[in-house]
Amino acid sequence: MATTVVSATKPHATILSTSQGLPTTEQVRIVTVKEYKEAAQCLAEAFAEDDVARYFIDTEHTEQCTPEEKWKLHVNILEYVVYAHCLKGLVTTIGPNYDCVALWMPPGKNIDDLLTIFRSGMWRLRYQLCSEGKKRFFDEFLPLLHDTKLEVMGDRDDDSYYLVYIGTKSTARGKGYARKLIDNVTKQADAEGRACYLESSNAINPAIYRKLGFEERKKIFLSRAEAPIEMDIMVREPMRPTISSSSLLQGGTTILQATSASAA
Numbered sequence: 001m002a003t004t005v006v007s008a009t010k011p012h013a014t015i016l017s018t019s020q021g022l023p024t025t026e027q028v029r030i031v032t033v034k035e036y037k038e039a040a041q042c043l044a045e046a047f048a049e050d051d052v053a054r055y056f057i058d059t060e061h062t063e064q065c066t067p068e069e070k071w072k073l074h075v076n077i078l079e080y081v082v083y084a085h086c087l088k089g090l091v092t093t094i095g096p097n098y099d100c101v102a103l104w105m106p107p108g109k110n111i112d113d114l115l116t117i118f119r120s121g122m123w124r125l126r127y128q129l130c131s132e133g134k135k136r137f138f139d140e141f142l143p144l145l146h147d148t149k150l151e152v153m154g155d156r157d158d159d160s161y162y163l164v165y166i167g168t169k170s171t172a173r174g175k176g177y178a179r180k181l182i183d184n185v186t187k188q189a190d191a192e193g194r195a196c197y198l199e200s201s202n203a204i205n206p207a208i209y210r211k212l213g214f215e216e217r218k219k220i221f222l223s224r225a226e227a228p229i230e231m232d233i234m235v236r237e238p239m240r241p242t243i244s245s246s247s248l249l250q251g252g253t254t255i256l257q258a259t260s261a262s263a264a
């Protein structure tokens with residue numbers, strides 16, 4: 001497969017995929033705002049058991065809620081978040097039925113403005129979450145993520161790619177979908193010399209993200225539930241192709257390998 005590039009300046013307009021020979025469903029494509037429900041459904045399924053996703057829904061105040069009511073709230077949250085990213089960020093998918101979906105915030109973009117909060121429906125969470133859920137989401141989670149990203153990225157906070165969510169439906173895992181969605185943007189980040197940032201909410205995931213060039217930088221904790229919930233902060237520094245020294249020994253064939261630009 002050849003290069004897939006997403007433009008940072010016009011994320012909705014430009015996706016260059018030269019994955020010739022592959023069916024369309026196996027190529028990375030941008031999700032439009034009209035498809036937000038399908039994309040959110042994928043993430044809802046992928047994060048159904050995720051500790052952080054459950055943190056806002058499973059509180060002592062929601063013990064009387066039925067599983068169906070909790071599921072609806074879980075889906076609602078993801079629909080608002082996906083819609084906001086369709087408006088202001090970048091939402092990509094791959095697979096025949098939205099099998100894997102990634103939400104990115106490209107450099108210089110955010111979903112904090114009132115218009116986006118209004119249009120996406122995010123404002124409804126003030127009424128839909130229980131009082132403890134609201135404290136967890138608005139007073140603990142969002143400020144913790146914001147402050148940690150600023151602390152870790154420093155003056156690159158607004159000049160990096162932020163992988164906000166990625167999820168693959170359980171039936172579609174292990175097919176390389178998450179790798180394709182992540183590679184799609186990290187190639188662009190590399191070309192621009194920019195870093196990528198993510199928070200990981202599952203102990204299995206850092207091993208996956210390390211394979212994709214991310215490194216752990218910090219651990220953070222959500223601490224309003226009985227047991228603290230740990231999240232790993234990971235950063236992928238931009239890599240640049242360099243000519244391997246071994247290429248000189250191979251009859252003039254140039255071998256390119258990705259090397260961390262900062263380490264080079």
Ligand SMILES: CC(C)(COP(=O)(O)OP(=O)(O)OC[C@H]1O[C@@H](n2cnc3c(N)ncnc32)[C@H](O)[C@@H]1OP(=O)(O)O)[C@@H](O)C(=O)NCCC(=O)NCCS
Binds near residue numbers: 208
């Ligand atoms: C994490 C997740 C997105 C991976 O999706 P996926 O489409 O199955 O991943 P891929 O098939 O593209 O695999 C990517 C790489 O990780 C490796 N990998 C995937 N699952 C793994 C696992 N459970 N343990 C170890 N390595 C794993 C693959 O081998 C692959 O590496 P390779 O290309 O070098 O062989 C998926 O498991 C998921 O949705 N999990 C639940 C939601 C979640 O936790 N999302 C991330 C939030 S931070």
